[in-house]
Amino acid sequence: MKSKSLTLSLRDRAVRTEISVLTVLLVFVTAVAVAPLSRLLFEGIAPSGVFDWGRIQRIFNQASVWRAAVNTLIMATGSAALATLIGALLAAAVAVTDIRTKASLVFCVILPLMIPPQVATLAWINLFGSSSTLLSMLGLAAEAGTRHPLYSLEGIIIVLGLHNAPLVFLAVRASLRALPSDLVEAARSEGASPLRAFLSIVLPLARSGLISGAALAFVSAAGNFAVPAMLGIPGRVPTLITLIYQRLSDYGQEAFADVALLSLSLGAIAVSGLLFQSWLLRRRDIRITSLTATPLRFSLGPWRRPTEIACWVFALGVLVLPLLALLSTALVSGYGQALTTETATLKNFTNALFHHTMIRGAFMTSAWLAAATAVILTIVGIPLAYFIVWRPNSLVRVASAVLEVGYALPGTLVALAAILLLIKPIPIIQVSLYGTPWIILLAYLTNRSVLSLRPIVSGFMQLDRSLEEAARVVGAGFFRRLRDIIIPLVAPAAGAGAILVFLTVLTEIQVSVLLVTSSTRTIGASVYFLEESGATTLAAAVGVLIVVAVFCLMLFVSSFKDRLPKGILPWAE
Known part of the structure; x- marks a missing residue:
């Protein structure tokens, strides 16, 4: 007891x-x-302490705020679309084909995501333009005074799309790896070609991964500071996040109330991407009933080597070329110099x-x-x-x-x-x-x-x-x-x-x-x-x-x- x-x-x-x-x-x-x-x-x-609708209207009626908000939406949507295209293609190659050296390829695809965006952006800036040390070495640099091609809304979209592509890659790869092989085998037994089986079965079933990856890329782009600041400020392409930063820098505590409202609008854009993702996923609930747990694999046959080459050329191009440009810039004493035995330094x-x-x-x-x-x-x-x-x-x-x-x-x-x-x-x-x-x-x-x-x-x-x-x-x-x-x-x-x-x-x-x-x-x-x-x-x-x-x-x-x-x-x- x-x-x-x-x-x-x-x-x-x-x-x-x-x-x-x-x-x-x-x-x-x-x-x-x-x-x-x-x-x-x-x-x-x-x-x-009192809700002031007139103040909110005054802030959002400013032309600079509207321009920054529109640029933010275009930037986030465009870069998410580019990231989804790149990430989905790479994920399909890695997850459902018989290409080799997948572990190394995945590491190289994910590495750009782990590199801070300000470092990645600095690398892309140093790769192109008239002051590129790497292009100067090769005699390919543009003439002095030429506008940098990345100092534009399109440049921001490209850099953000490449930076966020690994997010889509991770989401789509996880979705594709969960697909069993018997669904495709059934379609193939009925005479469907590998391409038709992929388009009609695999892609619809990977829909959740595509939507989730695109939403992640959208939210990440909308909240990214480094890329819009380093490319947009010199290119005179304002976004909400750079507008917030500049107003705080210029006015300090006096701008807190206005900047807080702008921050809430930026947060609303990010959250809207997640809500839109949830709505899309709820529209069509697809469940898989499989007879086997064998993972899905497509044999590429004679296309395996070209696919491997294409994946590696893209992965290494996006990773190695900007980093080479960054390294070559770090090895000269003055920005814009060509890297030679006379200009090389570890200073x-x-x-x-x-x-x-x-x-x-x-x-x-x-x-x-x-x-x-x-x-x-x-x-x-x-x-x-x-x-x-x-x-x-x-x-x-x-x-x-x-x-x-x-x-x-x-x-x-x-x-x-x-x-x-x-x-x-x-x-x-x-x-x-x-x-x-x-x-x-x-x-x-x-x-x-x-x-x-x-x-x-x-x-x-x-x-x-x-x-x-x-x-x-x-x-x-x-x-x-x-x-x-x-x-x-x-x-x-x-x-x-x-x-x-x-x-x-x-x-x-x-x-x-x-x-x-x-x-x-x-x-x-x-x-x-x-x-x-x-x-x-x-x-x-x-x-x-x-x-x-x-x-x-x-x-x-x-x-x-x-x-x-x-x-x-x-x-x-």
């Missing part, structure tokens, strides 16, 4: 502990997501690594911010994923949805929300976080939570919870179950999520560009500011070092892919 009472007492204590942990998690979500996003909404809609690299205080400080700031973000989100993500998967309730679902919104919204919008929340000292303790790395950390926690949470949730879904249930029945406390059972089982997925967060935060610019100061810089924003100030060769050297660091980190993580849950690493075949 005493044993039974003791067990019941332990169970009650475990339940109370779970409630306490859940409360702490909900407080965390409120602090990093609900509070800043609510503050942004309030500032945009009713900055003085830019030595300055970046050893002599430039701002760059060294920016790298250290980015490194500890990335590590802190990854650690905090992993610590929070494991128990939160536990409640999402194994102990779901309405509060947990709302918290998960709020974090999804924080991830879907453009990083610049999240940064502005953090500024509005922390521009004044924190009540009671009277400590100001504005202008410090801590405000950047808060914005990272808001914008990157889901990136850490999704792999952990996937890991929980693949686990057998019988051990945890047995420990719960005998009265094991929540923290003991967490330490002895849950963490060891979910550690690979949590580690993969932490690595993805670290990689994306280390060199990001979307969030930090509005939050950095002269004394607090991140390495991702530093590349943009160096290019903006005319130090192009030094910016190119920093960009090359970032690419090398990203490449090495990806290779290091790939060495552990056999220990990680399948599908956690996006570049793993």
Whole structure:
């Protein structure tokens, strides 16, 4: 009898502990997501505490705002269409054909997505134009004074389309890999050609992947800062995100209310892409009933080698040519010089690594911010994923949805929300976080939570919870179950999520560009500011070092892919 009472007492204590942990998690979500996003909404809609429809009309009646909004829609739609075309073709070649060296090809296709957009854009700028070091070496550079071909709306669309194509590739490849072979075999047995079977069966069934990939590309393009800023500002092509940046730079706190409203309109464009995706997916629900789990494969026959060559030429062309241009620019002392034995120098690299205080400080700031973000989100993500998967309730679902919104919204919008929340000292303790790395950390926690949470949730879904249930029945406390059972089982997925967060935060610019100061810089924003100030060769050297660091980190993580849950690493075949 005493044993039974003791067990019941332990169970009650475990339940109370779970409630306490859940409360702490909900407080965390409120602090990093609900509070800043609510503050942004309030500032945009009713900055003085009263809704003013006339003010909203005045802002949206400005010609500059309309032009920026139209350019944003054209840019996002056009680049998403280009990304969908490229990503879908590459995904079809990798997922359902018999081409060889797929693992290496997938790695090369995904690598441009992992390279920060400001570095990729700088590489494309240095590839074309009259000041291209690489083209000058080959005698192909345009005449001095010629307008750069990428400083245009079309240039923005092309660069964004190429940068976001891996997003579509990942979505479509996942959709195609789930297709069984018996559907196509049945069509082939009825006399359908491989092309007809692909067009009439495979493409319709891959519809969800195409729609999801296109929506991701649209949202990513709408919220991208680096490409529209580096190509659009010199090309006089305003977008909402560059208009927000320029008004904050010109007017500071006086522009907060107007900029908050513009940020909400930018967020509405991004969210509308996701809502349109959901509507399209609901219109036609296609389910597959298969007799076999054999993956789908088309034999290309004599077309296999040409297909392989085409895939590799495109993948390496998009990856290698811009990086060669970036490297050649980093190896000369003056921008626009041809790379020769007389002009070649390592001065830019030595300055970046050893002599430039701002760059060294920016790298250290980015490194500890990335590590802190990854650690905090992993610590929070494991128990939160536990409640999402194994102990779901309405509060947990709302918290998960709020974090999804924080991830879907453009990083610049999240940064502005953090500024509005922390521009004044924190009540009671009277400590100001504005202008410090801590405000950047808060914005990272808001914008990157889901990136850490999704792999952990996937890991929980693949686990057998019988051990945890047995420990719960005998009265094991929540923290003991967490330490002895849950963490060891979910550690690979949590580690993969932490690595993805670290990689994306280390060199990001979307969030930090509005939050950095002269004394607090991140390495991702530093590349943009160096290019903006005319130090192009030094910016190119920093960009090359970032690419090398990203490449090495990806290779290091790939060495552990056999220990990680399948599908956690996006570049793993």
